[in-house]
Amino acid sequence: TTQVKQLSISLQSESLGQGSFTHIFRGSKTDQRDGVTHSTEVLLKVLDANHKNCWESFFEAASLMSQISHKHLLLVYDIMVQEFVKHGALDLYLKKSTSVSVSWKLDVAKQLACALNFLEEKNIAHGNICAKNLLLAREGDPSTDNSPFIKLSDPGISMALLDRIPWVAPEVLNTLEIELECDKWSFGSTLWEIFNNGEAPLQGLDPIHKQQFYEHFSNLPALEWTELADLISQCMQYQPELRPSCRSIIRQLNSLITSDYEILHASDTLPK
């Protein structure tokens, strides 16, 4: 799990540097290394909102300088700055929380499906859909019927493919290419996580057994909620072209919410 370290950035915006399209902030980067706190003065250059069109040359300049190092060349850090999402990664949240209701989980699943639908319409494959990459911006409060709100995080630097079984679609192990259908497979795996309280599927298996899981065309253990288990197995079909479209996924999720499962099992979700 990613440890969230403290990085303090003081907002000392100076005027736009002469002829450049950035705001300059001065800050300090604090690192804890073997118990010792190291503080490094840093300067942040933020691309001016009105000059977003220059982002390519902005990144080009940064990446050029970060590829080489020499004592008389400026040191440029590789950093991604994101909006801080209040409640962090969903997998940890689900592991910590005891009374998350079925409708809460369905709401989160629908929001993820909407995000995937948006990416599908833009023909963008995310490539790393999993509960760890779902960030909880709002917890939602059962008493005030306030619903949760999630944000899909960046795909991150992809880990070793075997470690990403069963989130990474099987065909990716051969083609090493991420297509839209791959995200459907990962969606199924993430649904399984959400309805198993953040427990990682196949977590006990070592990489060899994970590889065999795909070689034997195995499926994850089915949830007791059959309609949901059906949706998961539709998404996690070994033939990519057979996986459902996002619209179909959303339609099936919507029908689930009104299904009698919730009424039948409402007792599961009553506060203890």
Ligand SMILES: N#Cc1ccc(Nc2nc(N)cc(-n3ccc(CO)n3)n2)cc1
């Ligand atoms: N306790 C606690 C706590 C931890 C983190 C956040 N917030 C946050 N904001 C983001 N933008 C990204 C992340 N991530 C965390 C793991 C990953 C994996 O990629 N991202 N966490 C809020 C509370």
